[in-house]
Amino acid sequence: MTASATATVSAFPAVETERVTRDTRPLRLITCGSVDDGKSTLIGRLLWDTKAVKEDQAATLQRDSSGKQNDLGLPDFALLLDGLQAEREQGITIDVAYRYFSTDRRSFIVADTPGHEQYTRNMATGASTADLAVLLVDARTGILEQTRRHATIATLMGIRQFVLAVNKIDLTGYDRARFDEISHEFKELALSLGVKQITAIPVSALKGENVVYDGRASMPWYEGPTLVETLEKATARSNQTVGFRLPVQRVSRPGESFRGYQGTVAGGAVKPGDSVVVLPSGMVANVKQIVTFDLVRNAAVGGDAITLVLDRQVDVSRGDMIVSIDSQPMTGRSFDAQLVALQPDGIEPGKRYWLKSGSRRQRVSVAPASQLDLKNGNWTATDKLAMNAIGKVALSFDEQAVFDTYEQNRTTGAFILIDPDTHNTVAGGMITGRHSELGGIHKGDERVILSLPADLADRLMATEIFASRRHDAEVRHTNAGRAAEILADLDE
Amino acid sequence: MSDSRNEAEAKGAAASKPPLDPHLKALENEAIHIFREVAAEFERPVMLYSIGKDSSVLLHLARKAFHPGRIPFPLLHVNTGWKFAEMISFRDEIVKRYDLDLIEHINPRGAAENVTPFTHGSARYTDIMKTEALRHALDAGKYDAAFGGARRDEEASRAKERIYSFRTPDHRWDPRNQRPELWNIYNGMISRGESVRAFPLSNWTEVDIWRYIQAENIPIVPLYFAEKRPYVERDGMMILAEDPRLELLPGETKQEGLIRFRTLGCFPLTGAIRSAATTLDDIISELETATVSERQGRAIDRDQSGSMEKKKREGYF
Known part of the structure; x- marks a missing residue:
């Protein structure tokens, strides 16, 4: 271990210059893969080699694994990770667990999620806060349907950085051609999902090669970074691309003279003097002060928990959003979204749920339209989601x-x-856009037959929205009487 | 806790204080967000205050979250009567200094049935004086949300616990039926009698706690710093020998040494460590090279395998 540690240290000067621009915020990542791929071993190795596991925890491990050890004399890492008794009994991971480790350069929060298909919901939960996904494959079996499924879910949840850990590379005799073949296939898969930041790493989690310490001794052909080096350089999520957003959590009124709006900046930046709009009311004001416990600040950015004071009396309450005047979010009564159904009852069409976003909770009815087939990435029509x-x-x-x-x-x-009856969280969703204004007619995957005067149809077809979906429409000419007959036939 | 430090703290003024590093800042922001969300969504929140380092950080974050207002909920200290004396005097001073509403609850069975850690064993004692006492105190106050300072890195079953940890009317935790928790959107909807335990420090590690205490100049109980103190060795632990209720067993002798505590609880159940760490810098560097976890000094975690999960299911924090 000393030798490889020295090797890692000697590699530092090469990356030292990047330190200035390095992102030092904690990186949140998710690990995807099954027990068979060696996921527990990989995470165990990360925690072990970064010294996040202490001796008494290791001793408990040794005790619980009743002498069961791998061939390197290390404890059974899976027991370290599967913290619930039911999991130990069944030998599977049933829930998202969070792990913490750090290096000299950065700290990491790992959402460790199960790989079994029935736990898609847990993976979605773990992925919701992740900046990066580590996808694990067994070098001997390569990319599986499961890998595609995990990559698809991760992408849907907004992850745009992938690391492919090709594990058990030692069992292929450190076969470079095999590694190249798998990483090529994976890059094609990732690109098809729109993910461009991809790093593939040959790894032996069991032997600790290319995890924290490099594996040059066994794989001189691999010159890329170790897993930890890759994670150290990854970028944490940032919401600063859009305008200022402050979902108001509570109104602070400690006395008559002070009225501040408390919340966490959900995007953009703000400074005193900025013009803002309160949504949904649409009232306009200017920022007077940004108050925090330590000092009155000159500016706040995404992620900051602040108290905002405005320059005039406006009606603001919990659930409202204070936003920049020149870059506003969408407002409306109907939106399109993608969601993951999280509970046994699924999502029932037409049922009214509570929707919570930011600090706002409101009633919503949900109409499922289609479902993603994770095997091939196709969407098929449906009106219910299991x-x-x-x-x-x-x-x-x-x-x-x-x-x-x-x-x-x-x-x-x-x-x-949120289900209004059970109060349980039944879905996690992502807004894709405002729902088409035809919202009143639109329902699932149904077709609608319109009978229009020809000149009105011409004008409709000239609109941009129609042009982009010209191939979806069928057009026939007829006279008013015949059209009435056809529609009457449909009604029977 | 020198006077000058107290004054700087009391003013909340920290013009000379360097900005927090991005990592601690992110953790602080997340905790403040959780405090505000719970305070806004629940009718009767309360904050569990155990006087330890995590509670000290929790209290500091609560003050920050609601500044310039007061903390809009009371603090609850579930006392066992067996805490270190220095913890109680520290608590009383903090309550006075920050003008806090503190509720103290001691399970009356303790006195009535003479329940002590020496006579009832650590498991039974903890069950009555901590778990049962907590349940009673929460019921008595009709609290629908209770903040706690638990961290996911403390123990394996905690690693799976949500930030809003849902409890049934009899305070049970069902680890297999936890609500999914996505993004930073917390589901605060509960039915009558149900409650949540909210954990703003979920994503903090022990080192984060110490670095934050240092960066923010947060007062803590002096027992965390090394000093020459009297102790006896019992069951492989060094027990502080200051309280007259501690009776020496045959073969035990009172010794003196440079010791400190990594966690604070009931003095008969909390082991000291040998240490020369007298400053926060010392503690942090000691921690960075530490090879055992902080709970190693806690007798109650070791009663049986999976014991924390079991206690939590019964209503323990």
């Missing part, structure tokens, strides 16, 4: 709702659905 299904839905609100698309803002574009 547990673990990923679907496209239309949301209809009683009152004005305020959203960005999830693509633009992972906070103001995300929501959960």
